[in-house]
Amino acid sequence: MSSNPPDLRPDLAPAPRFGEAPRDGQPRIGMVSLGCPKALVDSERILTRLRAEGYGISPDYAGADAVIVNTCGFLDSAKAESLEAIGEAMAANGRVIVTGCLGAEPDYITGAHPKVLAVTGPHQYEQVLDAVHAAVPPAPDPFVDLLPASGVSLTPRHYSYLKISEGCNHKCRFCIIPDMRGRLVSRPAHAVVREAERLVAAGVRELLVISQDTSAYGVDIRHAEERGHRAHMTDLARDLGGLGAWVRLHYVYPYPHVREVVPLMAEGLVLPYLDxxxxxxxxxxxxRMARPAHGEKTLERIAEWRAICPDITLRSTFIVGYPGETEEEFAHLLDWLDEAQLDRVGCFKYENVAGARSNALPDHVPEEVKAERWARFMEKAQAISEARLAAKVGTRCEVIVDEIDAEGVATCRTKADAPEIDGNLFIDEDTEGLSPGDIVTVEVDEASEYDLWGRRIAAP
Structure with a gap:
């Protein structure tokens, strides 16, 4: 059976993993991290700062002196999920600090949960620390509170998200992320590369590059070059590709200069994968969406990328039922999908979000029509995925091991699969000696709609 149903939320990060046991008497902070991988990176930064100040990390409510809830505000359904998580933390612990995207609407939060200790907005690290200090004073022990150079990670040790910028300059009518996180602010390239070097030195085998718009990286700082590294997507991809880890690019808009990155994929410097x-x-x-580059000839671009790098995997997300979407426009999308033959596809039914300009558009699509179009879209996408995966049977590829279960079955990913949002490759025999983070060669011998099965091939 496939482990990735078609309603999988592509906007969610993997569930945080907590493995460290606090010392006796150490003040302990719990963390609930909701939303996308970018929010998970924020959670890691907050916990790294707290850990450096002597706080322990509690994996449950009962063992925490206070709980930080890092919220999502991307959709109204995500806001409701965030309020529910805050309520759960209040009921189980009672001492709750709220941060993240929904924190940009403090009245919305305190209206539902007036007894939260503090509310801060996205990437307001100092304010979060101040709130923690007020609620739970630090009690560091310099002899035992040692922080690894790579900081606190909430993902498995062998992969890590690498955030290269904050904010976004686009003004898509359905999105309020720029209102919550601000305009594009790129990190200096040398700082990104230095962080990547530390992660690889600490055992990370896969770097997942994230931002709101990876294609726009460096635009705000005029692609500045400093300490031998230029703030441009292509240059950064080349620099990261030289570190010896898998490099996966997420959230790339299809601008013309994306073509410059594809040869790096063909050369093997970065993974042949575009999100x-x-x-x-x-x-x-x-x-009507006010999408950037909406006039670009995307099908021609896709054909060009595949001509340069035939092994490239393309993943994307779509919205159906957008205000004013006619049956003709939806049929155009299905025909486009047939021609594009995307490997990995996620889909949302449009919903209003407080503050989004799309709310005011005329001709909103009835909910039952959205649901029917979503089902038709996902049926088409699933058939494409099944056919493209079936074509891989009999081929050989490298996979990275994510985990080994009690029965000895290895859950792995190919270069075509990002954690949590894409499929898996399973090895159900000859897994002795494998560990998470190992990269091995397999021959694919079975496929389903979203997943593959394979057997190990001995190294030459």
Missing amino acids: IPFQHSHPETLK
Whole structure:
């Protein structure tokens, strides 16, 4: 059976993993991290700072002196999920500090949960620390509170998210992320590379590059070059590709200069994988969305990328039922998907979000029509995925091991699979000696709609 149903949320990060046992008498902070991988990186930074000040990390409510809830505010359903998580933490612990995207609307939070200790916005690390200090004073022990150079990680040791920028300059009508996280602010390239070097030195085998718009990296700082590293997506990809780890690019808009990165994939410097949020195909729908580059000839671009790197994997997300979407526009999307033959696809049914300009558009699509279109879209996407995976049977590929279960079955990912949002490759025999983070060669011998099965091939 496939482990990745078609309603998998592509906006969610992997569940945080807590493995460290606090020392006796150490003040302990719990963390609930909701939303996307970018929020998970924020959670890691907060916990790294707290850990450096002597705080322990509690894996449960009962063992925590206070709980930080890092919220998501991308959709109204995500806001409701965040309020529910805050309520659960309040009921189980009672001492709750709220941060993250929903923190940009403090009245919304305190209206539902007036007894939270503090509310801070996204990436307001200092304010979070101040709130923790007020609620639970630090009690560091310099002889035992040693922080690894790589900081606190909430993902398995063998992969890590690498955030290269904050914010976004686009003004898509359905999105309020720029209102919550601000305009694009790129990190200096040398700082990104230095962080990546530390992660690889600490055992990370896969770097997942994330931002709101990876293609725009460095635009705000005029692609500044400092200490031998230039703040441009292509240069950064080349620099990271020289560190010896898998490098996977997420959230890439299909601008013309993306073509410059694809040869690096063909050379093996970075993974042949592009995560591109196309959102729709019909020009009028894209115009109503105010999508950047909505006039670009994306099908021609896709064909060009595949000509340069035939092994490239393309993943994307789409919105169906956007205000004004006609049956003709939706049919155009299905036909486009047939031609594009994307490898990995996620889909949202449109929903209003407080503050989004799309709320005011005319001709909102009835919920039952959204649901019907979503089902038709995912049926098409699933058939494409099944056919493309079936074509891999009999081929050989490298996989990275994510975990080994009690029965000895190894859950792995190919270069075509990002953690949590894409499929898996399972090895159910000859897994002795394998550990998470190992990279091995397999021959694919079975496929389903979303997953593969394979057997290990001995190294030459």
